[in-house]
Amino acid sequence: MVELSYFEIDGAIGGNQDWFSNVVMHIGGCAAAAACDSCIYFAKHFGNTGWYPFDVEHLTQEDYVRFSQMMKPYIKPRVGGVKNPEWFVEGFYRYLKDHFYPGRPVLRMEVVRGEASQDQAWEALKSRIDQGLPVPFLLLRHHNREVFEDYIWHWFMVIGYEESKEDLLVQTATYGEKKTFSFAELWNTGFEERGGMVLYDLDFENPDF
Template sequence: MKKILNYFSVDGAVGGNQEWFKNVVMYIGGCAAATACDCCIYLALRRGMEHLYPYDVHALTKQDYIDFSMKMKPYLRPRVNGVNKLWMFTEGFENYLKDVGETGIEMEELPGTEDIRTAELFIRQQVDSGYPVPYLMLRHRKAYYKDFVWHWFLCYGYEEREDGLWITVATYGEMYTFLLRDLWDTGYEEKGGLIGLKC
């Protein structure tokens, strides 16, 4: 079983890229805002919710994406410890949506303390319903995931393999695939989690 959403590219990148940001604070800590920007672009393109994106969603450009990130910055502003709680993302993103006149999107938080089966089901249900899944990972015991530590990224697909559920994610303008069970088992008490969207 495999399901990959019809994602989008910006100037050849998979989704947007936080490393494009010229604002130093956003370059270092703008991953939550970038994830929210990518959600808006996806929903504008695939769900017809074009009011979520203030530019031409059918002609995506790197500069428009950078400008959009600065509009999102006040809602999901980088801070000393980052946007390191699920409620910070849902609260900030809801405020943005409300300000652009969108009140029909609901969000559900799934803490990283939940078991792996619950996380797998959550991702399957979201992707099967046509929604990407914002994912927050804080620490991880494996150095392999060092670029994803204290980081928000967007899951937009999954594949059932013999060894478990593999997820497809976008961040830094690239596509990655991870075994969810391995990614979910961070080895630390402080957990991130997932955000579910529904409209």
């Protein structure tokens, strides 16, 4: 398994939406949580140039919840959820613009829609993990509700992959846990309405000033 060195908070893998005491965020704050996780990961691995407003060397649930409330106005829960990857990108860009930090690498984002072919999506995902970048993933409906029960209509992070003759596997992080799924099954949902992925690129040569 090619796996990113993902952060932990009080023993949890990444953040956990269940920590949110705000009712709206507890139910529908998964997109904001994905953005918060991304910022913390960038701060841990590429220097905390304004990515995370608290102590990145001493992560706590309390600070994570406070951070999620800062992200909420930009990637806010809504009726039907943040069901369009472009909404995530637009909100995350606005957050970074409003929380400018000189010298921070420029984050660029590209959407791979759920309608893309499995091969195209797999190669795109692998390329980002190989560059040391996590991948926010949106799953809407899925025909296999038993396997993906906690992932339906949900944003989560992909933090690893494994390629073999038998299958293509991805490792995910959400609700403070890691899980492994078949990528073919994850991508081919059986429904016309699909989510997708957000691909990150960090530009270190032309940082913000």
